[in-house]
Amino acid sequence: MATLIIPTPLRKFTNGHAVFEASASNVNELLNALSSANEGIKKHLFDDSGELRSFIRIYVGDEDINELKGGNTKIDDQDEVIIIPAIAGGSK
Amino acid sequence: MSNQFLPLDVNEESMVEMKAHGEDAFPNECCGFFYGEERDDVRWVTLAKRIINVKEGDQRRRFEISGKDYIGAERFATQEGLTLLGIYHSHPLHPAVPSKHDLEVAMPWFSYIILSVESSGVNHVRSWQLNESRIFEEEVINKNQLKV
Numbered sequence: 001m002a003t004l005i006i007p008t009p010l011r012k013f014t015n016g017h018a019v020f021e022a023s024a025s026n027v028n029e030l031l032n033a034l035s036s037a038n039e040g041i042k043k044h045l046f047d048d049s050g051e052l053r054s055f056i057r058i059y060v061g062d063e064d065i066n067e068l069k070g071g072n073t074k075i076d077d078q079d080e081v082i083i084i085p086a087i088a089g090g091s092k
Numbered sequence: 093m094s095n096q097f098l099p100l101d102v103n104e105e106s107m108v109e110m111k112a113h114g115e116d117a118f119p120n121e122c123c124g125f126f127y128g129e130e131r132d133d134v135r136w137v138t139l140a141k142r143i144i145n146v147k148e149g150d151q152r153r154r155f156e157i158s159g160k161d162y163i164g165a166e167r168f169a170t171q172e173g174l175t176l177l178g179i180y181h182s183h184p185l186h187p188a189v190p191s192k193h194d195l196e197v198a199m200p201w202f203s204y205i206i207l208s209v210e211s212s213g214v215n216h217v218r219s220w221q222l223n224e225s226r227i228f229e230e231e232v233i234n235k236n237q238l239k240v
Contacts (some may be wrong), residue, residue, distance in 0.1 A: 008166060008176045009199035043226070044200055055197040057159055064159075084162055087179055088147070089194035089204075090121055090154035091186035 002030055002075045005082040013041035027058055028071035030081055045083070055086040097221050098135045099232035100177075100203060102126075106140040111214045113142050114182035114207040120151040123181040125165045126205065127174040134234070135177055135203060141165075154193075155181050178203035178219075185210060188218040190228045198222050203231055 001021040006014050014020060020037070024030035031052075035042040047053050058065045059082040065073045075081060106126060113122045123145050128138040143165075147156040157179070169176040179202060183189075188208040190198070198204065200222045208216040219231040 007162075007199075008169070009201040012201050040224075059159075082163070084159045085199045086159065086197060087123070087157035087162055088155060088197050089181060089191065090147075091183035091191055092153035092193065 001077055003080045004030055004034060005080060007083055007085055009085065010041055010044060010083065013038045013044075024075060026069075026071065026075060027060065027065055027073045027081060030075060031058075031071070055088065057084040057086055058082070059084060093230050093232055096223070097203075097229065097231045098130060098133055099234050100135045100137055100205075100219055101234045102137040102205075106137050107217070109140045109142070110180050110205065110207060110217070113140075113180075114209045114214050117145070117182060117184075118209050118211065119184045121145060121147075121153070121155040121182050121184060122207075123155040123157055123179065126177055126180055126203075127169055127172070128177050129175050130177075137177060139174065140180065141168075152184055153186075178205065180205035180207065182207045182209045182214075188216045190220050195226070195228060198226075198228070200226075204228070205233075 001023050004020040006018050020034050022030055022033035024033055045056055060073055060079055124140055124142045126137050126140040128136045143157050143161050145151050145155045146158045147154045165176055183206055188206040203219050203221055205219045207214050219233050220228040221231050223229050
């Protein structure tokens with residue numbers, strides 16, 4: 001099964017677990033499996049149109065999926081997928 | 093002020109460090125992470141660490157933390173046996189209140205400490221957390237080191 005690393009702020013939705021494992025052939029399947037298994041997490045990953053929120057970055061190993069095939073990026077059981085929130089903001 | 097979130101207790105060392113960072117960076121925005129633990133219904137903040145603002149262009153109204161630095165913060169927390177509790181950043185010449193942009197990219201569970209900074213120094217420190225509706229609610233900071 002592929003491994004998904006959960007960042008600290010989203011662990012409240014995974015009972016505190018930092019790692020989620022599921023069988024999936026691509027990133028979209030893995031994220032959907034995460035959302036289905038953990039109530040409440042989906043709205044913090046996806047916007048109302050079902051798109052990954054712009055400030056959520058997904059890495060497969062050391063590669064940003066935006067540099068690969070996005071949500072269709074294929075993964076296998078050896079892959080480690082990481083959710084990284086983009087931290088930004090400002091007074092304006 | 094929200095009662096649904098645990099109050100923060102920020103130790104003097106952390107508050108001094110965040111305040112100094114805000115003043116050092118002025119008139120630009122500063123940013124960093126803070127760590128500690130949740131215990132006895134309190135978020136104890138025991139360590140604040142500066143992070144480089146990688147926002148390209150004008151940093152007087154914007155900050156950005158690189159993905160690499162975020163990963164580093166998570167790893168640091170694990171290695172040190174701490175909990176990554178949130179992010180601090182400054183608002184030069186603006187209130188310590190989250191902006192629309194702050195809200196758009198905020199994560200749940202994290203505390204967001206905002207320092208309002210003027211040329212004379214930090215004049216206000218407030219903390220915020222997203223509620224279930226993705227709206228910021230203010231958190232209580234116990235023993236606030238700054239007299240407002």
